[in-house]
Amino acid sequence: MTCDPPAVTNGAFQPPKSVFREKDVIRVDCNRGFHFETDNRDRRAECTKNGWLPIPRCILKLCDYPHIENGRLTGYYKNHREKDFPVRLGVTIFYRCLDGYVSKSERTWNLIRCTADGWDPMPKCLSK
Incomplete structure (x- = not known):
């Protein structure tokens, strides 16, 4: 039993081969802003009789x-977190710090954006 090299859109795999045999294992490296679809910390896939x-x-x-x-998000997001999260790249939301705390910018409402590296800037509330 053999597997063809997989077509990994938005990523690549190691080691490169033209044909894989059953039980061969590859490691998948995803491009920035993407992640391996399954909950597999090693990002591994195996050639099996049923394919990868x-x-x-x-x-x-x-x-x-x-x-x-x-701190907390605006009331809308706090009340709709099950429905609206996770959010896609580019989404922006507001948060505010609780009384006695302040953000780095010292604004009442602060904007954060979902990026390939996570929330930017990382929301943080510091003691006054």
Whole structure:
């Protein structure tokens, strides 16, 4: 049993070969802003009699609900977190710090954006 090299859109795999035999293993490296689709810390896929398992696929990285110590999101996002998170790249949301705390910018409402590296800037509330 053999597997053809996988087509990994938005990523690549190692080691490169023209044909893989059953039980051969590859490591998938996804491009910035993408992650290996399955919950597989080693980002590994194996050639099996049924093909590659798991399927080596890189999908768009999304931003989860940001937990802000001593701060909170606007009421809408706080109340709709199950429905609206994770969010896609480019989404912006506002947060504010609780009384006695302040953001680095010292603004009441602060804007954060979902980027390929996560929330930017990382929301943080510091003691006054």
